[in-house]
Amino acid sequence: MSDITIVGSGHMARAIGVRMIQSRKSVQIVGRNPTQTQALVEFLGAGATAATDGDAPEGGIVILALPHSSALEIVRSYSGQLSGKVVVHISNTVDPSNFDQLTIPYGTSGAEEAAALLPEDADLVKAFNTCFAGPLEKGAVGSEPLDVFIAGDSEDAKVQVSAVVAASGLRPIDVGPLRRARELEAFMLVIMGLQVNPQHLHFNWDTSLKLLP
Amino acid sequence: MSDITIVGSGHMARAIGVRMIQSRKSVQIVGRNPTQTQALVEFLGAGATAATDGDAPEGGIVILALPHSSALEIVRSYSGQLSGKVVVHISNTVDPSNFDQLTIPYGTSGAEEAAALLPEDADLVKAFNTCFAGPLEKGAVGSEPLDVFIAGDSEDAKVQVSAVVAASGLRPIDVGPLRRARELEAFMLVIMGLQVNPQHLHFNWDTSLKLLP
Numbered sequence: 001m002s003d004i005t006i007v008g009s010g011h012m013a014r015a016i017g018v019r020m021i022q023s024r025k026s027v028q029i030v031g032r033n034p035t036q037t038q039a040l041v042e043f044l045g046a047g048a049t050a051a052t053d054g055d056a057p058e059g060g061i062v063i064l065a066l067p068h069s070s071a072l073e074i075v076r077s078y079s080g081q082l083s084g085k086v087v088v089h090i091s092n093t094v095d096p097s098n099f100d101q102l103t104i105p106y107g108t109s110g111a112e113e114a115a116a117l118l119p120e121d122a123d124l125v126k127a128f129n130t131c132f133a134g135p136l137e138k139g140a141v142g143s144e145p146l147d148v149f150i151a152g153d154s155e156d157a158k159v160q161v162s163a164v165v166a167a168s169g170l171r172p173i174d175v176g177p178l179r180r181a182r183e184l185e186a187f188m189l190v191i192m193g194l195q196v197n198p199q200h201l202h203f204n205w206d207t208s209l210k211l212l213p
Numbered sequence: 214m215s216d217i218t219i220v221g222s223g224h225m226a227r228a229i230g231v232r233m234i235q236s237r238k239s240v241q242i243v244g245r246n247p248t249q250t251q252a253l254v255e256f257l258g259a260g261a262t263a264a265t266d267g268d269a270p271e272g273g274i275v276i277l278a279l280p281h282s283s284a285l286e287i288v289r290s291y292s293g294q295l296s297g298k299v300v301v302h303i304s305n306t307v308d309p310s311n312f313d314q315l316t317i318p319y320g321t322s323g324a325e326e327a328a329a330l331l332p333e334d335a336d337l338v339k340a341f342n343t344c345f346a347g348p349l350e351k352g353a354v355g356s357e358p359l360d361v362f363i364a365g366d367s368e369d370a371k372v373q374v375s376a377v378v379a380a381s382g383l384r385p386i387d388v389g390p391l392r393r394a395r396e397l398e399a400f401m402l403v404i405m406g407l408q409v410n411p412q413h414l415h416f417n418w419d420t421s422l423k424l425l426p
């Protein structure tokens with residue numbers, strides 16, 4: 001049984017997988033594409049195993065390393081299999097066609113949309129959405145460990161996620177209730193907007209949002 | 214004639230005043246309270262002069278170092294005297310009674326509310342709202358210069374503000390149109406929330422939001 005399940009096999013799954021394996025957690029990678037999933041498991045090495053969409057999530061912590069719409073689909077299809085789990089929503093809700101608006105209405109967040117679909121005894125935690133895959137895989141920008149802003153309504157779930165984040169060499173910052181995910185997600189209009197803005201060629205998905213010191 | 218007018222004589226007026234004077238700009242401090250205004254001018258030293266509410270703003274750049282409601286009042290009372298000026302809105306719109314909601318409706322920002330009251334040939338720029346007075350006065354947290362996130366609809370006005378910010382030893386980051394002020398202001402629910410949260414005793418209005426590297 002793996003400690004942590006990561007659903008997804010893309011850049012963010014890889015980055016989070018590297019962090020988790022480096023902190024000596026065992027990781028189950030659940031991917032839609034068996035070839036890509038297997039390649040990621042081989043890249044991660046000892047401690048990583050592959051599973052497919054139909055398999056039950058093994059980890060007590062289930063990280064949805066997916067675009068928001070896919071995260072909602074997975075929560076719906078796992079349904080009762082997420083009972084008792086801590087589910088981590090990392091997705092952003094910035095419209096990638098213009099980086100100028102969100103894909104969700106005012107007054108909610110992607111994280112809250114996902115939380116509403118969970119079994120009653122599962123807890124959702126927002127984390128990692130301000131981290132880009134490149135710096136996250138390295139764990140730092142320069143000599144500064146990445147900050148991971150964490151929001152959620154279950155203190156126990158946030159403590160579990162914070163412990164895993166800290167063990168992987170990052171700095172967890174509990175920013176409060178799950179509704180703070182609204183601001184964590186919306187601020188990525190600013191941060192992602194900078195990455196794609198030709199005026200800022202030095203920002204290229206390699207930045208890290210830090211609260212100093 | 215001063216280069217820059219700062220309206221206000223509180224912590225943020227002092228911090229911005231120190232930065233401006235250090236970059237060899239002359240500064241007119243416009244304050245409601247003559248004693249406090251005079252004390253700030255004396256603290257700032259050569260290059261700083263005092264004025265009162267009734268006096269015309271001298272600077273081509275007018276920085277409203279005030280709470281948002283007072284900023285709106287000043288814009289209304291200056292009215293045509295702001296013609297041709299670059300007006301800088303630094304205020305936050307976090308409700309200080311709970312740090313859990315904004316004092317403005319969804320779909321706008323304090324900066325946009327102020328911009329709507331300006332003469333047609335004045336331009337508003339959002340800046341400094343993610344900076345706290347303590348680190349801003351020093352200009353850095355540790356060895357890292359502060360980032361100043363700047364939003365506005367006039368490229369020329371943003372270039373002027375960015376030049377002044379850079380000259381004062383800070384890093385200006387143009388994040389796009391004035392509507393990005395919505396996310397700059399809303400994210401302070403996260404950042405200010407951390408300062409007042411007893412769970413985070415090490416965050417005490419002395420932090421600095423940075424985009425590394």
